[in-house]
Amino acid sequence: DTEVTQTPKHLVMGMTNKKSLKCEQHMGHRAMYWYKQKAKKPPELMFVYSYEKLSINESVPSRFSPECPNSSLLNLHLHALQPEDSALYLCASSISGTTNEKLFFGSGTQLSVL
Amino acid sequence: AQSVAQPEDQVNVAEGNPLTVKCTYSVSGNPYLFWYVQYPNRGLQFLLKYITGDNLVKGSYGFEAEFNKSQTSFHLKKPSALVSDSALYFCAVRAVSGTYKYIFGTGTRLKVLA
Numbered sequence: 001d002t003e004v005t006q007t008p009k010h011l012v013m014g015m016t017n018k019k020s021l022k023c024e025q026h027m028g029h030r031a032m033y034w035y036k037q038k039a040k041k042p043p044e045l046m047f048v049y050s051y052e053k054l055s056i057n058e059s060v061p062s063r064f065s066p067e068c069p070n071s072s073l074l075n076l077h078l079h080a081l082q083p084e085d086s087a088l089y090l091c092a093s094s095i096s097g098t099t100n101e102k103l104f105f106g107s108g109t110q111l112s113v114l
Numbered sequence: 115a116q117s118v119a120q121p122e123d124q125v126n127v128a129e130g131n132p133l134t135v136k137c138t139y140s141v142s143g144n145p146y147l148f149w150y151v152q153y154p155n156r157g158l159q160f161l162l163k164y165i166t167g168d169n170l171v172k173g174s175y176g177f178e179a180e181f182n183k184s185q186t187s188f189h190l191k192k193p194s195a196l197v198s199d200s201a202l203y204f205c206a207v208r209a210v211s212g213t214y215k216y217i218f219g220t221g222t223r224l225k226v227l228a
Binding site: 004006031033040041042043045048050055056088090092094101102103104105106107108110 | 146148150155156157158159160163165202204206208213214215216218219220221223
């Protein structure tokens with residue numbers, strides 16, 4: 001299994017809603033990432049978990065809250081988002097520190113905040 | 115600080131002709147370099163990488179890239195373009211040591227004309 005699975009594929013939410021994005025991989029990767037991507041722009045790193053501990057937080061607003069319950073699962077909890085948070089949210093995973101280094105991406109969750 | 119530059123927003127090439135998508139980078143130490151491709155409303159797919167060794171790297175779908183340390187470049191090439199190669203291409207860099215931080219270039223839209 002060489003896939004990163006993200007759910008849901010599409011999400012529409014109001015500014016007062018609470019929702020969660022889910023990401024799962026069964027490749028044994030110990031690094032997992034959340035990226036935000038606006039249309040026709042590069043992915044922007046939000047968070048990195050390494051061995052289930054938060055390793056990087058790129059000064060992301062607190063309305064985004066990541067969680068890594070186990071080595072296969074990564075969540076992104078959303079609360080009180082703004083319309084400008086509408087974007088494609090990409091999850092990725094990697095084996096790090098070896099010559100097999102590379103990111104495996106999920107297909108993303110297209111988020112619209114109304 | 116790490117950075118990646120893709121100087122062309124768009125590259126147009128006729129089907130059957132060779133293509134080049136340019137990438138230059140700035141990173142302290144020896145970099146890990148990657149190319150990814152993105153089709154509409156999808157995540158990024160890995161094409162190829164340079165970690166060490168031979169400067170000419172071969173990847174998926176007939177793509178190759180040449181690492182040039184003196185020019186700090188990692189241009190993506192293909193000898194004969196296909197219409198199905200039309201997509202958004204991202205160059206990315208990761209410093210070798212101590213970080214999971216991948217930096218992506220701004221992307222180059224490749225349009226292959228029939």
